[in-house]
Amino acid sequence: MQDELIKRACELLDDGTVNRVLGWSTGDFFYDITPTVFGSAEDVKKNFVYNDFCGANLSKYLIAESQKEGKIAVFLKPCDTYSFNQLMTEHRLKRENIYAIGIPCDGKVSAETLHDAGIHGILGVKRDGDDLVCDTVYGSRRMSFDAAQDERCRSCKSRRHVVYDELLGEEGEVLDSHRFDEVEKLEAMTPEERFNFWQGELSRCIRCNACRNVCPACNCELCVFDNPKSGVFSKAASNDFEDANFHIIRAFHVAGRCTDCGECSRVCPEHIPLHLLNRKFIKDIDTLYGDYQAGEKEGQMSPLSAFTEDKDAEPSIVQKGGIR
Amino acid sequence: MQKIGVFVCHCGTNIAATVDVEAVAEAARHVPGVVYATDYTYMCSQSGQDLIKDAVKKYGLTGVVVCSCSPRMHEKTFRKAVDSVGMNPYLLEIANIREQCSWVHKDKEIGTKKAIALMKAAVAKAELDSPLTAGETPVVKRALVIGGGIAGMQTALDIADAGYDVDIVEKNPTIGGKMAQLDKTFPTLDCSSCIVTPKMVEVGQNEKIHIYSYSEVTNVSGFVGNFKVTIKRKARYVDETKCTGCGLCTEKCPMKKVPNEFNLGLNNRSAVYIPFAQAVPKVATIDPNYCLMLNKGVCGLCSKVCGAGAINYKDTDKEIEVEYGAIVAATGYEIMDVSKYDEYAYSQSPDVVTSLEYERLMNAAGPTGGELLRPSDHKRPKTIVFVQCVGSRECDSTRGGKPYCSKICCMYTAKHAMLTKDHYPDTDIYVFYIDVRTPGKNFDEFYRRAVEQYGVHYIKGAVGKVTPENGKLIVQASDLLMNEQLTIDADMVVLAAAIEPSHSARHLATMLTASMDTNDWFTEAHPKLRPVESPTAGVFLSGVCQGPKDIPETVAQAGAAASKVIGLLSKDKLAGNPCVAHSDEMMCTGCSQCADVCPYGAITYVDKEFRMRDRTTKVRRVAQVNPAVCQGCGACTVTCPSGAMDLNGFSNSEIMAEVDALCR
Amino acid sequence: MQMTSDNETWEPKIIAFCCNWCSYSGADLAGTNRLNYPANVKIIRVPCSCRINPMFILRAFQRGADGVIICGCHPGDCHYMTGNYHTRRRMTLLFSMLDYLGIEKERTRVEWVSAAEGQRFVDVMDDFVGQITKLGRCRRLEDLRCRTN
DSSP states (O other): OHHHHHHHHHHHHHTTSOSEEEEEEEOSSTTOEEEEEEOSHHHHHHHOOOSTTOOOOOTTHHHHHTTSSSOEEEEEOHHHHHHHHHHHHTTOSOGGGEEEEEOOOSOOBOHHHHHHTTOOSEEEEEEETTEEEEEETTEEEEEEHHHHBOHHHHTOOBOSOSOOSEEOSOOOOBOOOOTTHHHHHHHTSOHHHHHHHHHHHHTTOOOOOHHHHHOSSOOOSSOGGGOTTSSOOOOSOOSHHHHHHHHHHHHHHHTTTOOOOOHHHHHOTTOOOTHHHHHHHHHHHHHHHOOOOTTSSTTOOOTTTOOOSSSSOOGGGTTTTOOO | OOOEEEEEEOTTTTTTTTSOHHHHHHHHHTSTTEEEEEEESOTTSHHHHHHHHHHHHHHTOSEEEEEESOHHHHHHHHHHHHHHTTOOGGGEEEEEOIIIIITTOOOHHHHHHHHHHHHHHHHHHHHHOOOOOOOEEEOOSEEEEEOOSHHHHHHHHHHHHTTOEEEEEOSSSSSOTGGGGOSEETTTTEEHHHHHHHHHHHHHHOTTEEEETTEEEEEEEEETTEEEEEEEEOOOSBOTTTOOOOOHHHHHOSOOOEEOGGGTTSSEEOSEEOSSTTOSSOOOEEOTTTOHHHHHSOOOHHHHHOTTOOBOTTOOOEEEEEEESEEEEOOOEEEOOOTTOGGGTTTTOTTEEEHHHHHHHHOTTSTTTTOOOOTTTOOOOSEEEEEEEESSSOOOGGGTOOSSOOSSHHHHHHHHHHHHHHHOTTOEEEEEESOOOOOSTTHHHHHHHHHHTTOOEEEESOEEEEEEETTEEEEEEEETTTTEEEEEEESEEEEEEOEEEOTTHHHHHHHHTOOBOTTSOBOOSBTTTBTTBOSSTTEEEOGGGGSOOOHHHHHHHHHHHHHHHHHHHTOSEEEOOSOOEEEOTTTOOOOSHHHHHOTTOOEEEEEEEEEOTTSOEEEEEEEEEOTTTOOOOOHHHHHOTTOOEEETTSOHHHHHHHHHHHHO | OOOOOHHHHOOOOEEEEEETTTHHHHHHHHHHTTOOOOTTEEEEEESOGGGOOHHHHHHHHHTTOSEEEEEEOOTTOOTTSSHHHHHHHHHHHHHHHHHHTTOOGGGEEEEEOOTTOHHHHHHHHHHHHHHHHHHOSOOTTOOGGGOOO
C-alpha cells in the first residue's frame, strides 16, 4: 500500500495538481509516526511512510494547510473522512485547496498497546495472517493483530469513506460496531464505582493538552482554558476539580461534533480513556434524539443545535434512572 | 479601581421588617470597591432618587447597586435616575431583597444574611458592568402586506390612511380573497360582494397603496425597520399598464375548458381570463397551462383582438427588490381537502360539496346564476344534509384532520340553511353537529332563528356514511340525543370542511423567521398582550393566518395590526436593546453553530482579513451579530465553544462573578 | 474562616438560575404572595435558561455550591421562542455526563416554572433544598482551594 501511495503522491506533485502532500513520516523510532507535509516528490520518496502505526488523523492539519498558497493532497483513512466532513460543516477548510485521497484501513496498532502486551524493544513488525509478528531485541514475538489494535480500531464504526476526491484501494463497509460496550460497562456500575473509576483515571491527567491539540473538533482560535478572560482559565492540573472540569467542558464543547475518531485517547500519555467521555455523549444523543453520526454528511445540524418541541426527554430523565 | 455606591431601601417596613437594612449598608462599606453605602426609607421616591444622583456626582461613582424590590419593578426608574446625572444606565444593578428576600423569609437574622449575600453578588456584577449604548437604525417608511384578502386590504387601507406607503403582494390575479367568493355574510345576511368590492376599489384607487397582484414573496432579508424583500412578479403575458379590462380577449379565446378557480371548478373559464367582473386590478391574465399560443404556438387570437396591444406572449417572471420598514402577514386560509374522508363520498358524487362550493352555488354571480341547482343533473335539491366539523376537532391527522375548531362553520351553516329556506321554503334541511358553537354578537339568536323560525332540523350526531344511489345520496347517521340510527335520502350533502392555513404560509414564515404552531398558524408574540405581532420584530399578523376567525374579527385584527405598523413607521429611528450578543472576531472560528440556534436570524458571517503577528494576513470567516435583530436570549453564547460569543449585560464573567459571590 | 466539622454549621448552598421572563417572575410572585422557602436558595437572573453555560454550573460547585437548579419557562412558552428547548437538550446531556462521572445526580435539576407559579416555585425549592440537605456537602466536584467553611 505504501508504494502505491508514494507513487500517487509523486504523480500529483509532478503534474502540478498539488504543491504539497500531507502524509506521515517516522520519528526517532519506526513506530513513532508523525504527520508531515512533503514539499517535493523527492521528499515523499525518501520519507513518506504508510504502515500499521499510521493512526494519526490528518484532517485537523488541513485547517492551517488549506489556508496556504496552492493545493495540498491529503491521505484520509475512512474514520478521518468523518472529521474532514465535520470540519467542512464548520467552514474550517478551504475545500478548493485540498485534494483528498481516500485510503483503506483495516485497523491500526500503537506501540503503547504492544508495550502493554509485554512486547518491548520493537525493531519491526509484519503481518502474518491474523497475527502481528514483532521483531524485537528480545527475539520474535507474536500476537493477534486484533489484540494489538487500539480499542478504537477494534470497535471501528466504519471502513467506508464519506468524502474523497479520489479513492485508492477497495472501499469498505459501515460496520456493526460494539463501540458502546465500554460505556455500558461504566453505566452498569454504581455512582461510587463510577466516581472512583473516573477519579482514578482523571487524576492522572497532567494537563499536557495533547488530547485537545490533536482533536479535530477542538479547533478554536483560542481555547477557553487558555483565555484569561473566560473565567475557566487554567493551565495546570492543580487538583481533582480542575481535571474533571477540563474534561467535562471539553467533552461538552465537542458533543454533537465529535466523530469518535479516538485520537484523544491515542495521544494521551497517561492512557486515560478520554474517548469514553465523548462516546457517552454520542450514545446519549443516539438514544434520546435518534442516531446521529457527526461528519457523516457535510452540512449536518448538530443535535445540540436542533430540538423537537414535544419529543425531547426532560433533564429529569437522568434522576429517574439515567439514559440507557 | 471601581467606585461603587450601594443604596439599601427600607421600602417602608416591607424590607426593613425582615432585613436589618443598616447592617446591609454597613456590610457594603466593607466590600472592596464600594466607596459609599447608605439606606433610605423609599429609594424609589423622588428624594430617594436624589440621594442616588447626589452620591453619583459627589463620589464620582462608576457603578450603582440598589438593594430594593425586584428589578422588574424599578430597574427602569433607577436607570433613568442615574442617566439623568450622566452615568450610563447599564452601570446600575439591582439586588432583589424584597420579593426574593424580605417577603419570603421571616427570621430577621436569616433575611439580613441573605440580603448581604445578594448585595455582594450585585456589587460583583456591577464591578464588571460596562457602559452600554443602544444602537439606532433608521426606519424605511413603507409597509408590505402579504395577502390581498379582506385582512390585507383593511390593514393596507388603515396604514395608507395614516399617510404611509403600502404594497400588497397577492398571489392571485386579483385581490379580494375568500370574502369575494362569499354570497351573504352572517349574522346580518348582507351581500358579501356589496361590502368587499367597494373596499377593493378603494384599495385599487388609493394613491398610497400599490398592488403587486399575481406575485409572490420569494426572499426576505434584513430586520425591523429595514427589510429587503424580493417579490416575484409572475409572467402574466398581459401588460398591466396597457390592459383596459374590456374582456374582449376572454370572449374570443377559443380555449374555454379551463376549470374556473373562482367558482372552485364548478364551471369553466377561458385560458385568458379576468377572475370575476369586479376584479382589482381589472386586468386579464393568460393561464400558461392552457393557452394554445404558449403551449403549441398557434392561435394568437387574443393578441389580434386586443385594441390596447396589451398581450405579450414573451413575458417572463420578473423579480424586484423593495425595502420595507414593516411586514404584515395576511395570508389567510384554504379549505381543507376532504377527499380523504371517504365516508362522505366527496370524490364519488358531484352532489357532495364543501360549504364554499355551496356558497358559489347560491351566489348570483356563481355558475348557476344564483339558482340552487345540484351539480350532477342541474335539478333543484329537495333534501339537503349539512355535515359539521368535517376535519375539524379531529384527532386523526392521517386524513389531514385538524385538532382545532374552525370557528366559522356553525354560523355559515345556519346561514346556508336559512338562505336556502328563504328561497325554497319546501326544502328539508338537516344539520348534523357535534356542538353548535355560536358565541358572538347576535350569533346565537341567528342560529336559534334557523331552528325556531325556519324549522331546520339540527341533529346532534355524526354522519357515518353517504352512499350515492340512483341519483340520491343515502345518508346514514346517528341521532345521539334520541339514540337512534337515521337514514336520509338526500339530494345534496354539504360538508363544513375545516379551514387550514394557506399552503404558502410555512414557507413564508421561514423567510420571515416568524414562528408557527403545529397547525401552521402564525404564532403571536404574546397570546394575550401582543396578539397582532409576531415574535419577530417588525412582522405583524392580520386575519386568519394567525388562527380561525370570522370577518369582523379579521377586520378588527387587521386594524390593530395596522396601528402597530403605523406606530413603528412613525418613528424615524429605532433604539435597540443594548443587551445583545456580540462576537469577538479574534476568537470566532466561523463554525456557524451560533447561527443554527439563533431564533431571529441575527447572525451572519463575513470573511475578514486579520493581520497576524508575523505580519502576514489571514482571511477568516467570522460571525457578526446584527444588534437590531438580536433579542438577547444568549442561546449562541453557550453553543459557542470558544466563548467568542458573549452577551452584553449578562456576560460570562459577570454571571460567574455572581456565582462566586453567592457561594462565598 | 476556621474549619469546622460539617454537622455543626453546614448549611446547603443552592444556586438557582432563573430566566428573566418566567421563573424569575415566578420567584417574585412567591414573594408578593408572602410564601416562604429556605434562604439557602440564592437566585441569579439570566435572560433565558438557554444563557446558562455548563461552565457556570461547574463553577458553582467549584466555589462550594451543594446544588444547582435551573428554572425556565415551560417548553413552548419561551419568551425567545426556542431557548428552553436548547436548555432541555443541553442540560439533559450535561446531567447525564455528571452522573456518568459518578457525581450525585440529585445535585442538579431543571424545573419549568411560569410567571404565575409562585407556589410551584416554593414547592420546587423546598423539595430541592430538602434533597440537598439529605445528600450533605458536595464532595465530588469541590475545589478545596475555594472552601470557606
